Structures are given as structure tokens and as C-alpha cells.
Amino acid sequence: MTVPSPYGWIQKTKNSMALDPINVNNDLPLGKLQEEVHEWIAAHGVRYFSELTNMAQLTEEVGEVARIIARRYGEQSEKESDKSKDLGEELSDVLFVLLCLSNQTGTDLQAAFDKKMNVKRECDHDRHQNNEKLK
């Protein structure tokens, strides 16, 4: 059964696409989150939106975070209608789409994050310590 997608040219084929398992270590925090999102997609989302759609959604969600930060912590005034917006919810929206993109591109986010942190520990060890602007 094909249902029209609200995203135009993308057609969702309901119940015809079993998701391949993802290759992550779910004993580690980010692997566990990747698996949780994958299970949710399989159970409720039918399939992942395309990478391009999710990239656009990631940008949209980052924009929602930016709006809260600019108005609540920055110099923009916060409108009454924005005051109930939950920063944690919007950050979670960013994380959710990021996890979707990781899953659908075969990225082991925990391994990538660990690698990045090692680089930051080794290469950036003195960089911020020597930054006069931070003093």
C-alpha cells in the first residue's frame, strides 16, 4: 500500500520495508540511543525519511533551539508565546534527527564521538588554556 508523503516526491510504502538491523554496540550510551530510535522507526515510523529530508529537519530543529537561546539567553526579547517553549524538548528533537541520520548512514555515533573526544584531548589540550579571550 502506497500512501502519499507530506514531503512531496517521497512515497512511503507502508509495511513493505523491513528495516535492516543497525551495527552498533548497544551497551554504550549512544549505541543504546541509536537502537532505541531504530526500534521506534520500525514500530511507528515505517521507515526513515530520506537523508535529505532528515538533514532539512535537523536544520529546522536547530533553528528552534536557536530561537529559544537567542530570546531567552541572548539579547532578543522573548515573546509571550515563546516563554513556554522547552529547551530540553528542542535539544531532544535535534538529537533524535541526529540519531536517525547516524542510523541510516551506518554511522556508529559512539565510536565517532569517542574518536572525536580523543582528538580533542590530544590536539586541543592547550588551545583553550592559551586563549586570552577566555581569561
Ligand SMILES: [Mg+2]
Ligand atoms: Mg522541535
